[in-house]
Amino acid sequence: MILPLIFVGGWSSAITCISIYVHDLGINSVLLTVLGFVVGLALSFRSSTAYERYNEGRKYWAQLAFVSQNLARLIWVHAEERHNNEADPLLGKKDLLAKISCLNMIVSFANALKHKLRFEPYAHYEDLQHSVSHLDTFAKRAGTPEDTKPPNAFKQLCKFLGVPMAESNPRKLLKKAKKPVGNLPLEILNHLSAYMKTLYENETLKAPIYQTQSLTALSTLNDILTGTDRILQTPLPIAYSIAIGQITWVYILLLPFQLFKSLKWVTIPASIFAAYVILGIALIGREIENPFGDDVNDLPLDSFCTQIQADLDIIMATPPPRASSFLTSDENEPLYPLSPMSTNAWLSRSVEEIRGALGSRASMNLRRGNEQWMDEQFGTAWRKSRDEGSRLRKSVSVHREKKDVEQGVGGGGGAGAGAGAGGAAGGGGQE
Numbered sequence: 001m002i003l004p005l006i007f008v009g010g011w012s013s014a015i016t017c018i019s020i021y022v023h024d025l026g027i028n029s030v031l032l033t034v035l036g037f038v039v040g041l042a043l044s045f046r047s048s049t050a051y052e053r054y055n056e057g058r059k060y061w062a063q064l065a066f067v068s069q070n071l072a073r074l075i076w077v078h079a080e081e082r083h084n085n086e087a088d089p090l091l092g093k094k095d096l097l098a099k100i101s102c103l104n105m106i107v108s109f110a111n112a113l114k115h116k117l118r119f120e121p122y123a124h125y126e127d128l129q130h131s132v133s134h135l136d137t138f139a140k141r142a143g144t145p146e147d148t149k150p151p152n153a154f155k156q157l158c159k160f161l162g163v164p165m166a167e168s169n170p171r172k173l174l175k176k177a178k179k180p181v182g183n184l185p186l187e188i189l190n191h192l193s194a195y196m197k198t199l200y201e202n203e204t205l206k207a208p209i210y211q212t213q214s215l216t217a218l219s220t221l222n223d224i225l226t227g228t229d230r231i232l233q234t235p236l237p238i239a240y241s242i243a244i245g246q247i248t249w250v251y252i253l254l255l256p257f258q259l260f261k262s263l264k265w266v267t268i269p270a271s272i273f274a275a276y277v278i279l280g281i282a283l284i285g286r287e288i289e290n291p292f293g294d295d296v297n298d299l300p301l302d303s304f305c306t307q308i309q310a311d312l313d314i315i316m317a318t319p320p321p322r323a324s325s326f327l328t329s330d331e332n333e334p335l336y337p338l339s340p341m342s343t344n345a346w347l348s349r350s351v352e353e354i355r356g357a358l359g360s361r362a363s364m365n366l367r368r369g370n371e372q373w374m375d376e377q378f379g380t381a382w383r384k385s386r387d388e389g390s391r392l393r394k395s396v397s398v399h400r401e402k403k404d405v406e407q408g409v410g411g412g413g414g415a416g417a418g419a420g421a422g423g424a425a426g427g428g429g430q431e
Contacts, residue, residue: 012271015256026260046285057291071217117292121181138182
């Protein structure tokens with residue numbers, strides 16, 4: 001934005017100097033109101049359209065993380081490992097290594113999608129070459145791209161100043177490719193489908209519901225691939241971009257004429273500031289229109305891929321859990337916070353006692369929730385009132401207990417005296 005702002009500063013300075021020293025070029029500011037509405041509408045359309053694409057891209061990557069976790073968990077837990085096969089003692093290890101390779105391919109799909117969206121179609125990148133080098137893909141056969149020369153100092157300066165011609169073409173690797181580079185994410189999906197077919201054929205993933213879920217996950221990954229590619233390949237139509245640019249610049253160039261009568265010399269900084277705001281909003285729309293780059297305003301695709309890798313590593317870190325190993329553990333406290341008793345301790349109780357404890361825990365949680373709500377609503381006053389009420393109830397209870405004890409002592413003495421009198425009377429009668 002530096003070069004456009006310098007131009008606006010020079011333009012507004014020229015108009016101001018001519019209006020002061022030569023001829024007054026100021027015009028009625030009614031045009032400012034009319035064009036301001038049109039410019040605001042155009043920039044609002046531009047920004048909302050760009051943010052919609054940005055948000056849609058973020059949703060696709062969130063969906064990718066969800067599907068990756070779901071498919072990895074399904075394969076890791078429900079695909080059997082045949083360790084006790086007498087015909088092939090290594091069969092269990094083969095199944096385990098195949099599952100690990102499959103989960104690695106899920107991560108590779110995310111990394112390959114990231115590179116594809118950045119117009120990096122090869123497979124030699126650090127986060128891909130060790131995980132897809134064993135796959136037969138077009139990107140592998142295409143080799144590595146030719147070394148591209150870094151931009152010279154003049155081009156870097158022009159890019160810093162905001163000259164449009166200085167922007168490098170992101171598709172230059174595709175244009176310079178001497179062999180077909182294919183579609184690496186799609187080819188990884190082909191290999192994932194082949195692995196799932198193997199699981200169905202050798203019956204290590206038997207349940208039909210699991211087979212359906214795995215196929216649905218692969219279909220969703222394909223939908224994510226096509227959806228993100230749609231965002232990348234269909235920018236805002238060029239007619240809209242040209243019209244919005246023309247309207248914006250007409251408004252900026254007319255600003256000094258309309259501001260001069262009211263602001264005089266202040267017209268220069270006012271025009272520069274107005275241009276900074278207007279061009280800044282337009283630039284934001286252009287920046288986030290393609291959210292898959294590596295600029296500061298783009299989606300952090302590297303972080304997303306790293307997080308998917310970390311999540312799948314967590315899934316693979318331990319063997320598939322068995323329900324019996326954690327449900328009957330002595331550390332399992334099923335009725336906490338009502339009772340710290342373990343599952344094995346509750347096995348000695350009756351079903352009625354367990355269900356009664358569940359009802360008591362529900363009542364306890366309800367009271368706790370009501371107290372928490374009162375605490376959030378009324379704060380310190382409610383806590384003081386509650387504590388004061390507790391102290392008052394405790395004082396009344398102690399007073400009643402003390403009174404009951406005194407009455408019990410007095411009643412006991414009277415009864416003893418009556419008994420003594422009765423005994424004396426009985427003795428006299430006998431005599």
